[in-house]
Amino acid sequence: MTQSTEQTRPTLIDGMGRKIVNLRISVTDRCNFRCTYCMPADNVEFMERGELLSFEEITRIARIVSSMGINRLRLTGGEPTMRKDLPKLIRMLDAVDGIDDIAMTTNAFFLKDQANDLKEAGLQRLNVSLDALDKEKFRHVNRRDCLEQVLEGLKAASKAGFKSIKINAVAVKNFSETEILRLIEMGRSDGFEIRFIEFMPLDSDQVWERDKVLFGHEILDIIKAKYELVPISNSLEIGPASEYNFADGKGKIGIITAVSNPFCDHCNRIRMTADGKLRTCLFSTSEYDLKKLIRSEATDADIVETILGAVALKEPGHKINLDDFERPTRAMHAIGG
Numbered sequence: 136m137t138q139s140t141e142q143t144r145p146t147l148i149d150g151m152g153r154k155i156v157n158l159r160i161s162v163t164d165r166c167n168f169r170c171t172y173c174m175p176a177d178n179v180e181f182m183e184r185g186e187l188l189s190f191e192e193i194t195r196i197a198r199i200v201s202s203m204g205i206n207r208l209r210l211t212g213g214e215p216t217m218r219k220d221l222p223k224l225i226r227m228l229d230a231v232d233g234i235d236d237i238a239m240t241t242n243a244f245f246l247k248d249q250a251n252d253l254k255e256a257g258l259q260r261l262n263v264s265l266d267a268l269d270k271e272k273f274r275h276v277n278r279r280d281c282l283e284q285v286l287e288g289l290k291a292a293s294k295a296g297f298k299s300i301k302i303n304a305v306a307v308k309n310f311s312e313t314e315i316l317r318l319i320e321m322g323r324s325d326g327f328e329i330r331f332i333e334f335m336p337l338d339s340d341q342v343w344e345r346d347k348v349l350f351g352h353e354i355l356d357i358i359k360a361k362y363e364l365v366p367i368s369n370s371l372e373i374g375p376a377s378e379y380n381f382a383d384g385k386g387k388i389g390i391i392t393a394v395s396n397p398f399c400d401h402c403n404r405i406r407m408t409a410d411g412k413l414r415t416c417l418f419s420t421s422e423y424d425l426k427k428l429i430r431s432e433a434t435d436a437d438i439v440e441t442i443l444g445a446v447a448l449k450e451p452g453h454k455i456n457l458d459d460f461e462r463p464t465r466a467m468h469a470i471g472g
């Protein structure tokens with residue numbers, strides 16, 4: 136980790152006055168799972184390998200954005216652990232001046248073999264996606280029969296000593312209700328914060344409907360029937376989740392009400408797809424082609440100008456709840472969640 140945070144270029148502040156400090160980098164659109172809320176069951180068209188940014192190209196962008204005040208990176212995908220030599224990329228990013236924090240979101244399938252190398256390379260924090268602890272339900276939602284491997288991956292990650300491991304579960308009506316307390320009990324006993332994310336209209340199958348979302352208040356009702364919760368007052372200023380401590384002092388939970396009460400006012404992130412497109416919102420309908428710039432003669436100053444222009448126009452918020460909502464053309468696995 137390089138903690139010199141000397142900033143040499145204009146700060147990334149958008150038109151709403153939000154300071155952008157966080158870049159999510161998708162390293163692949165490929166995945167070994169086919170989660171129903173994200174990918175189709177089959178016939179997925181993936182990006183050509185030559186379209187993916189190389190590690191050097193990703194690191195060049197990281198260097199540029201860190202000089203504009205971004206100090207936190209999150210690797211995602213698709214499934215980031217499917218990208219060959221990922222620890223090498225992490226080492227390269229960790230050496231970038233001003234980057235204080237590197238995190239990753241993963242389905243944990245490959246962590247049994249990779250957790251130690253990732254940690255050693257400089258990865259600090261992990262978000263593991265796990266929607267169900269019931270084997271059949273897991274198979275149904277992830278379209279893969281591999282709950283055991285995921286739990287082993289989680290165990291390996293715990294042993295590797297990451298600064299934090301959070302578990303993300305997508306909250307889907309008539310599916311997640313039975314899993315909420317099970318996940319919470321695992322979190323409380325094994326020391327993971329469990330975070331429930333309202334199902335968003337980003338699924339390739341385009342089956343999302345408002346009626347299929349298990350809303351934050353419904354999740355809280357289920358939890359409060361068994362546990363007393365104490366809200367953490369400033370959590371939305373720090374991240375996307377409304378967080379609660381358990382009143383008995385044993386752990387905390389988070390609820391990401393991306394649909395019912397979006398955190399857009401506090402959003403401090405931008406994203407880069409695996410094929411080098413800058414997106415200023417998960418729900419952006421337009422993108423900025425950084426790969427084209429990188430693979431031409433563009434100077435760092437040209438890239439800075441494009442990023443500044445993009446951030447200035449960052450969407451005030453998503454429009455899921457408005458009549459003129461337009462789904463992004465990319466599904467979640469190709470954006471980088």
Ligand code: SAM
Pocket residue numbers: 166172173211212213214215240241242262263264303304305332333334335336337338467468471472
């Ligand atoms: N494959 C990795 C994983 O699943 O953790 C990283 C990529 S995945 C697209 C990132 C996150 O997006 C995961 O936590 C996943 O559960 C979440 N996600 C995917 N589709 C979603 C949707 N339609 N609504 C809400 N969250 C979603």
Ligand code: SF4
Pocket residue numbers: 166167168169170173174212213214242264467468
């Ligand atoms: Fe793969 Fe993650 Fe999408 Fe599931 S949510 S299909 S694990 S990219």
